[in-house]
Amino acid sequence: MLQQTRVAAVIPYYDRFLERYPSYDALAAAEEQELLGMWAGLGYYSRARNLQAAAREMVRLGGFPREYAAIRALPGVGEYTAAAVASIAFGLPHAVVDGNVLRVMARFGAEGGEITAAATKNRLREAADAFLDAAEPSRHNQAVMELGATVCTPKDPQCGRCPIEPWCEGRARGLARELPVKSSKTVIRRVERSLLVVMRNGHILLWQRPPDAVILSGFWELPEPHQLPKAKPGVALHRFKHSITNHIYQFEVFSVAAGKWSPPEGELWRWVPVAGLAEIPLSTTARKALAGLAQGKLFQ
DNA sequence: CATACGTGGAT
DNA sequence: TATCCAAGTAT
Numbered sequence A: 001m002l003q004q005t006r007v008a009a010v011i012p013y014y015d016r017f018l019e020r021y022p023s024y025d026a027l028a029a030a031e032e033q034e035l036l037g038m039w040a041g042l043g044y045y046s047r048a049r050n051l052q053a054a055a056r057e058m059v060r061l062g063g064f065p066r067e068y069a070a071i072r073a074l075p076g077v078g079e080y081t082a083a084a085v086a087s088i089a090f091g092l093p094h095a096v097v098d099g100n101v102l103r104v105m106a107r108f109g110a111e112g113g114e115i116t117a118a119a120t121k122n123r124l125r126e127a128a129d130a131f132l133d134a135a136e137p138s139r140h141n142q143a144v145m146e147l148g149a150t151v152c153t154p155k156d157p158q159c160g161r162c163p164i165e166p167w168c169e170g171r172a173r174g175l176a177r178e179l180p181v182k183s184s185k186t187v188i189r190r191v192e193r194s195l196l197v198v199m200r201n202g203h204i205l206l207w208q209r210p211p212d213a214v215i216l217s218g219f220w221e222l223p224e225p226h227q228l229p230k231a232k233p234g235v236a237l238h239r240f241k242h243s244i245t246n247h248i249y250q251f252e253v254f255s256v257a258a259g260k261w262s263p264p265e266g267e268l269w270r271w272v273p274v275a276g277l278a279e280i281p282l283s284t285t286a287r288k289a290l291a292g293l294a295q296g297k298l299f300q
Numbered sequence B: 001c002a003t004a005c006g007t008g009g010a011t
Numbered sequence C: 001t002a003t004c005c006a007a008g009t010a011t
Helices: A007-020 A024-028 A032-039 A046-061 A068-072 A079-090 A099-108 A118-131 A137-150 A274-279 A284-291
Strands: A189-200 A203-208 A233-244 A247-257 A269-273
Touching: A007 A032, A024 A046, A032 A046, A068 A079, A079 A137, A099 A118, A099 A137, A189 A233, A189 A284, A203 A274, A233 A284, A247 A284, A269 A274
Parallel strands: A189 A247
Antiparallel strands: A189 A203, A203 A269, A233 A247
16 A cells, blocks of 8 residues: 555555455455455555455465565565565565665765666665665664655755764765756646536446556546537536646536436446445546535535 | 556645 | 655556
8 A cells, every 4th residue: 555655645544444354365355346445545556456466365375475585476566565574574684665765875875867767776776785784674674764754855855863964975965955866757748528427316327447447447437428429518517637647637527417318338337326326436536526516406 | 668557745 | 836756566
């Protein structure tokens, strides 16, 4: 859950998740729709499927793997997570390299290469390995990450409060604030989109993203106009903004009268009772669109 | 190996 | 409002 996600955002999800799936047996047996529902809103949904796949692997293995290579081989576990689990759970001497560590080591060694370049990352990885206190890898790793999160912060680093400031090459050269060097920013695209709210007898028309969808597979969505060419958009209900990686979507939500046209047939389309919306994994866009209507006339 | 993947909080 | 980026991974 913590992969690219702030601790504060994770905590409520973590608590609910552990309550519902207290063991890897429970997680391994979970229904996919329920699992996605537990993860809905947290983002990076492949993590949920990978975590379940890992749980099923543990069922097969008969327990949690205790060696770095076996941990690293679990689905969704990369170098960072493998090192974090190996060091924190099992005391194995592997240095974690997350965003915090990259920044701390870049400043500590006055690394001037672009942070996204593989060669730079490799140098910083080596620096992190050399820096590791192999006698206490758990405390060391957490300490370096915490240093990055609280003192050696991206902007306005608090060098005066830093316990390793006397040995910091970036500080000595007055570069701490400029490091790490980041590459050119990615282009953000703005896109206008529409969502349709089609109601019939207390049910709302939704479609489900197919299993092979690149994004949000398995989640339920409101239809867009091109999916319902016969439908005539009616009242514009409201607008909201939603960003997904390098896109900023401006959504406008329209109500549509269910009338003489028919919605597409098939597994992917369903009339969902409004009262049952909580039981399926709704995409965040659908959730935002419907939340904006909650006080409106639609559901009264 | 550059890029896509989600979302929201901080600045 | 715009930008950054978070206890990264898979492809």
